[in-house]
Amino acid sequence: LKFVRGDFVNENVLRRANVVAAGSAIILADTARNPEQGNADERTILCSLALKSLNEDIRISAELLNPNNAQHLKRAGVENILVYGEYNGFLLAGSAQHPGMTQVAKELLSGQGTHSLSRREVPSHFVGKTFKELSDYFLQANKGVLIGFLSQEKKMDLADMLADDSSAIDAFIKRKFQEAEIDLSEEQKEELQIKLNPGGEYVIKDTDVAFVVGV
Structure with missing residues (x-):
């Protein structure tokens, strides 16, 4: 595992990480730098665009804070989008109504x-x-x-x-x-x-x- 330090929306940093030869990339919401939903999601979109500009064949999986921004990621060519905390309510409600569901989900995933x-x-x-x-x-x-x-x-x-x-x-x-x-x-x-x-x-x-x- 190699760690590359720098701003992940910067194309020079992404080049140092050799995204040009990468088959896939995972983008996590940047809540440490930008706790506000809008700013974090904007950086996720910018990173997606930078990745696609350097490697148009790369497969991207990205995390969003605001589900309303999913359409913009799709238009940027992001294949897999996960909204932070999207399934928490489902798992909590499911475990209350159907004991064991949470354990089954953990086992499967x-x-x-x-x-x-x-x-x-x-x-x-x-x-x-x-x-x-x-x-x-x-x-x-x-x-x-x-x-x-x-x-x-x-x-x-x-x-x-x-x-x-x-x-x-x-x-x-x-x-x-x-x-x-x-x-x-x-x-x-x-x-x-x-x-x-x-x-x-x-x-x-x-x-x-x-x-x-x-x-």
Whole structure:
């Protein structure tokens, strides 16, 4: 693990961290420097733009304080967005109504043990086959319990999303992409569709990625 000291919205600092060769990046809300929601989220958006300008293929996961800013991160090309404390209420209420739910969630998401949730590539020879067939395969091969799929489909390009009548933030994002010489017409939005327990007859596509509980 290598630590690079500096302001994470500064492109020179990001270059020293070698983001040009990075496959993915995680941005945490900068509450230490900027305790106010707006300032912290603005820095998250700026960092996302800087990352994309240096490496347009990088996959970004970012933390927000204000859920209303999620649309701006999406337009900046951030794939995964998590709002700070978003699931606290759900887990607290769930544990009160259904004892054990919190422990189950921790077991699934911890990444440790034999009952964690993981993402697996679908074997190519199962494309075109059914959810039941792949589920049976995982069980018989002791590879875990198949619970669903993530489908990635390209829907609309960023040029449409960042229209001329969009907000000031959108215009700023569009200008940053242009300065980085990134062709918006080629940058398409990927719509992620989660399909949990889709039914035994669901036909697997080549864009599907499996979610499995277990080894």
